[in-house]
Amino acid sequence: MSKNCRFAFAVHVAAVLALTPDQPCTSDWLAGSVNTNPVVIRRILSALAKAGLVRSVRGSQGGTMLSRPPEAITLLEISRAVDDGEPVALHPQTPNPDCPVGASIVPVLREVITRADAARAAVLDQTRLSDVVAAIQSNGNCEMGPGGVPLFLL
Numbered sequence: 141m142s143k144n145c146r147f148a149f150a151v152h153v154a155a156v157l158a159l160t161p162d163q164p165c166t167s168d169w170l171a172g173s174v175n176t177n178p179v180v181i182r183r184i185l186s187a188l189a190k191a192g193l194v195r196s197v198r199g200s201q202g203g204t205m206l207s208r209p210p211e212a213i214t215l216l217e218i219s220r221a222v223d224d225g226e227p228v229a230l231h232p233q234t235p236n237p238d239c240p241v242g243a244s245i246v247p248v249l250r251e252v253i254t255r256a257d258a259a260r261a262a263v264l265d266q267t268r269l270s271d272v273v274a275a276i277q278s279n280g281n282c283e284m285g286p287g288g289v290p291l292f293l294l
Contacts, residue, residue, distance in 0.1 A: 146222040149174050150184050151272060154218055157194065158210035158273045164196075164203030184222060191221035210273055216264035228253050 152174050157165060167185060171178040185204050188194040195207045206213070230249055235242030 146184060146187075146224075147219050149176065149180065150188060150218050150222045151215060151269075153181060153184055154188070154193065154206065154210075154213065154269050155272050155276060157204065157206045158269055159276075161206070164201065164205050166203045169203070187222045188218070191217060193217060193221060206269075210269035213269040214265050215267045215269070215272070216261055218269070219261075219264050228257075 153170050156170060156173050167178045167181040170185075171181045174181060185194060189196065189204075192207055193213055194204050196202065196204055230246055235245055237243050
């Protein structure tokens with residue numbers, strides 16, 4: 141799975157957990173929301189747990205819950221938890237040094253990618269999980285039922 145999918149899936153999972161603060165969610169249930177295999181979700185939950193963003197609740201009613209309020213979790217933390225650390229791929233082979241483009245493209249692209257990564261990190265660091273949850277709720281797709289419980293849980 142690509143890094144982008146892991147991040148998107150991790151934010152999706154964290155948003156569901158934020159909307160269900162008093163109810164642990166199983167990996168099977170989360171996988172149904174994401175529409176992927178529960179094994180994929182367990183790997184994401186493992187990475188999020190290692191980063192201290194989620195915790196497991198044991199027992200017959202067990203599952204996973206956020207470790208902190210959504211206001212205290214940034215998307216940069218989620219990204220770093222599931223990011224494999226691989227840099228963006230450039231050229232698999234050295235470009236032709238006799239070509240004016242080939243001789244200069246790699247350092248130019250490295251600089252662009254470095255700036256893009258810094259901008260991405262800044263935006264993710266300023267965006268909280270609670271911002272994502274608020275945007276989801278404002279889209280009208282997440283109706284709340286009695287006691288503030290999302291209707292998709294009832």
